[in-house]
Amino acid sequence: MENSMEKAARKKLVALTGAGISAESGLKTFRDSDGLWENHDVMEVASIEGWHRNPGLVLEFYNQRRRQLESALPNEAHKILAELEVCFDVRIITQNVDDLHERAGSTHVLHLHGELTKARSIRDESRVYDIGYGEIFLGQTGEDGAQLRPNIVWFGEAVPLILEAERQVQSADIFAVIGSSLVVYPAAGLATVLHPNARAFLIDPKGVEKYLPSNFTFIKETATRGVAKMRDILLES
Secondary structure, eight states: OOOHHHHHHTOEEEEEEOHHHHHTTTOOOSTTTTTEETTEEHHHHSBHHHHHHOHHHHHHHHHHHHHHHHHOOOOHHHHHHHHGGGTSEEEEEESOOSSHHHHHTOSOEEETTEEEEEEEESSOTTOEEEOTTOOOOTTOBOTTSOBEEEEEOOBTSOOTTHHHHHHHHHTOSEEEEESOOSOSTTGGGGGGGSOTTSEEEEEOSSSGGGGSOTTEEEEOSOHHHHHHHHHHHHHHO
16 A cells, blocks of 8 residues: 555655745745845835936845845755755745755746846846855946846836646646735736646745635744644645
């Protein structure tokens, strides 16, 4: 007779992670700060309009974020999701631009809003460069001679990977929303494409369950505690 681990190995677990999971690693976010991020108006440093107004400010803002990220470490929530790959086909869809999922060991990570450790040409978005935790300066160009910018999806820009994210969620046996306020679209709409027979969890210390369909199990905990509880539930069932 097959044991529970063998059965779990055939199941696909898709996790949508948001600011709450990175906050526990010490990375500050604008999620609960009235539109401010590190004392900057979010629209000044995280929108395409802000980039056009003051690219120098935007570049320095993200240079600081990279310096902060370099010293940050994955927390237990990141690590547990990586460890669950032993038992499940785990796919991470993250709204975060950090690399903490990868550093924890997750092997399938889709970054909806881009990646902080990469830069791209302002002229050709397919020209992407891995810069690690280095800096981008005004006048720094790619091979096409165009200014480099953070490889981040800002407010006012399309989210090119949203269709792939929808495909992942539609095929999920288990779906978990972890540390996401579910108010930023289009990511917030992913819960609506989930198969009705899929098992679903929401992990968040605040009452964001009002945004979710009724078939979700709500775990009102921080990401680290909530993911541990979800793991125990999944492996015991």
